[in-house]
Amino acid sequence: xxxxLLLISNSTNYGEAYLGWPRExxxxxxxxxxxxxxxxxxxxxxxxxxxxxxxxxxxYEARVKAVFAELGYELYSIHKEADAVQAVQEAEAIAVxxxxxxxxVYMMHKMKIMGAIRERVFQGLPYMGWSAGSxxxxxxxRTTNDMPIIEPESFAxxxxxxxxxxxxxxxxxxxxxxxxxxxxxxxxxxxxxxEKYVVGLREACLLRIQGNKIKHVGGRNxxxxxxxxxxxxxxxxxxxxxxxx
Amino acid sequence: xxxxLLLISNSTNYGEAYLGWPRExxxxxxxxxxxxxxxxxxxxxxxxxxxxxxxxxxxYEARVKAVFAELGYELYSIHKEADAVQAVQEAEAIAVxxxxxxxxVYMMHKMKIMGAIRERVFQGLPYMGWSAGSxxxxxxxRTTNDMPIIEPESFAxxxxxxxxxxxxxxxxxxxxxxxxxxxxxxxxxxxxxxEKYVVGLREACLLRIQGNKIKHVGGRNxxxxxxxxxxxxxxxxxxxxxxxx
Numbered sequence: 001x002x003x004x005l006l007l008i009s010n011s012t013n014y015g016e017a018y019l020g021w022p023r024e025x026x027x028x029x030x031x032x033x034x035x036x037x038x039x040x041x042x043x044x045x046x047x048x049x050x051x052x053x054x055x056x057x058x059x060y061e062a063r064v065k066a067v068f069a070e071l072g073y074e075l076y077s078i079h080k081e082a083d084a085v086q087a088v089q090e091a092e093a094i095a096v097x098x099x100x101x102x103x104x105v106y107m108m109h110k111m112k113i114m115g116a117i118r119e120r121v122f123q124g125l126p127y128m129g130w131s132a133g134s135x136x137x138x139x140x141x142r143t144t145n146d147m148p149i150i151e152p153e154s155f156a157x158x159x160x161x162x163x164x165x166x167x168x169x170x171x172x173x174x175x176x177x178x179x180x181x182x183x184x185x186x187x188x189x190x191x192x193x194x195e196k197y198v199v200g201l202r203e204a205c206l207l208r209i210q211g212n213k214i215k216h217v218g219g220r221n222x223x224x225x226x227x228x229x230x231x232x233x234x235x236x237x238x239x240x241x242x243x244x245x
Numbered sequence: 246x247x248x249x250l251l252l253i254s255n256s257t258n259y260g261e262a263y264l265g266w267p268r269e270x271x272x273x274x275x276x277x278x279x280x281x282x283x284x285x286x287x288x289x290x291x292x293x294x295x296x297x298x299x300x301x302x303x304x305y306e307a308r309v310k311a312v313f314a315e316l317g318y319e320l321y322s323i324h325k326e327a328d329a330v331q332a333v334q335e336a337e338a339i340a341v342x343x344x345x346x347x348x349x350v351y352m353m354h355k356m357k358i359m360g361a362i363r364e365r366v367f368q369g370l371p372y373m374g375w376s377a378g379s380x381x382x383x384x385x386x387r388t389t390n391d392m393p394i395i396e397p398e399s400f401a402x403x404x405x406x407x408x409x410x411x412x413x414x415x416x417x418x419x420x421x422x423x424x425x426x427x428x429x430x431x432x433x434x435x436x437x438x439x440e441k442y443v444v445g446l447r448e449a450c451l452l453r454i455q456g457n458k459i460k461h462v463g464g465r466n467x468x469x470x471x472x473x474x475x476x477x478x479x480x481x482x483x484x485x486x487x488x489x490x
Contacts (some may be wrong), residue, residue: 052436151400186392193394
């Protein structure tokens with residue numbers, strides 16, 4: 001198993017520059033590979049332009065390209081490639097941006113790249129994602145926080161890790177709000193999906209997976225849920241290897 | 246068009262009794278009909294018991310039954326009926342409870358009651374719903390806030406109103422949270438669904454629809470979104486008839 005994954009909770013902490021906090025981790029992740037160019041998957045970014053989806057993907061590519069250029073890497077987006085599957089097959093590394101998970105999964109199925117990316121990840125292709133891009137590494141999209149703005153062909157995702165991530169995990173609701181808390185939503189998931197672990201990945205945290213090893217990086221604990229088990233918190237010095245079993 | 250709908254944002258305001266604030270509206274809604282018994286759809290309530298889904302539906306029925314009994318109405322749940330479609334065909338009124346919209350829609354398709362309820366609503370069957378139960382009256386579930394814990398056969402819903410409701414609409418995120426605001430999520434919806442109105446229904450608000458007339462009840466404004474139009478606020482004295490056009 002040659003998996004090499006960097007799964008980031010959120011692109012940007014409140015008040016910081018875009019892709020601010022994870023920048024150093026992206027850089028060292030790529031520095032450990034032979035990649036010079038990174039294929040970008042922009043499909044979660046539906047709303048970065050007033051001129052429609054293609055303009056939004058263009059704007060998203062430009063924004064991320066600038067960050068990767070600072071790190072010494074060339075980034076190019078799949079939405080400009082003539083053959084999306086071939087682009088995946090030839091990629092040196094892949095970055096999947098955050099935004100709306102449903103639109104991302106809809107497009108990944110539509111463009112037939114879900115299977116192609118999965119295959120290459122298991123061959124060792126470096127894969128990084130943030131927010132929706134971390135969600136899509138999971139078995140399904142069933143733990144996303146996003147609005148289901150479009151119906152994808154299926155909820156199935158890359159399934160390159162055996163557990164579910166809930167990115168942007170947060171503990172509280174806005175004061176006085178009667179809607180479900182995040183924990184209540186995940187508990188609903190567990191009723192219907194009792195065999196799955198859910199990892200609440202708080203902001204400014206990430207998971208680093210190399211082969212069969214997993215490490216949590218970040219100053220906030222992971223919160224891990226499973227039906228019939230007491231919900232537990234793990235710091236970055238705790239062993240969370242059970243998540244990959 | 247004999248539609249007779251009571252679409253409620255949320256069952257319970259923070260710190261109040263269950264179904265506290267909408268109780269008077271449910272009572273006067275039912276008092277205007279000939280119904281004595283109300284068929285309850287509990288399928289959104291997946292997590293009201295530690296003993297699994299059927300026990301959860303039992304618990305949900307008991308909780309709502311007690312409220313309706315106080316109002317002078319007998320409530321009985323569809324999950325105990327031998328033939329769900331027949332139960333819909335014979336119902337005097339229907340109440341659809343809140344909870345997880347995806348599980349509700351999954352079950353309504355699975356039990357084949359989506360079409361049966363729609364047909365009866367257009368014949369004048371009194372229909373009330375709160376939260377997920379209001380969402381399911383819309384064309385699709387695409388504006389729910391809930392976690393997609395299960396994949397329904399389709400995102401299509403009852404489609405007894407032509408616009409989308411976002412229940413529990415709220416303006417702010419918890420402080421310092423980097424995730425999307427509700428407004429940003431709805432703007433993502435509009436990019437992909439430019440022909441639809443979305444009504445942000447704030448807590449302690451409801452919509453009353455009789456035939457081709459619509460009224461908003463509640464002390465908070467509706468917030469109405471459509472692609473290419475300026476987002477607007479409507480108080481309960483404003484004319485919102487355009488939503489049904």
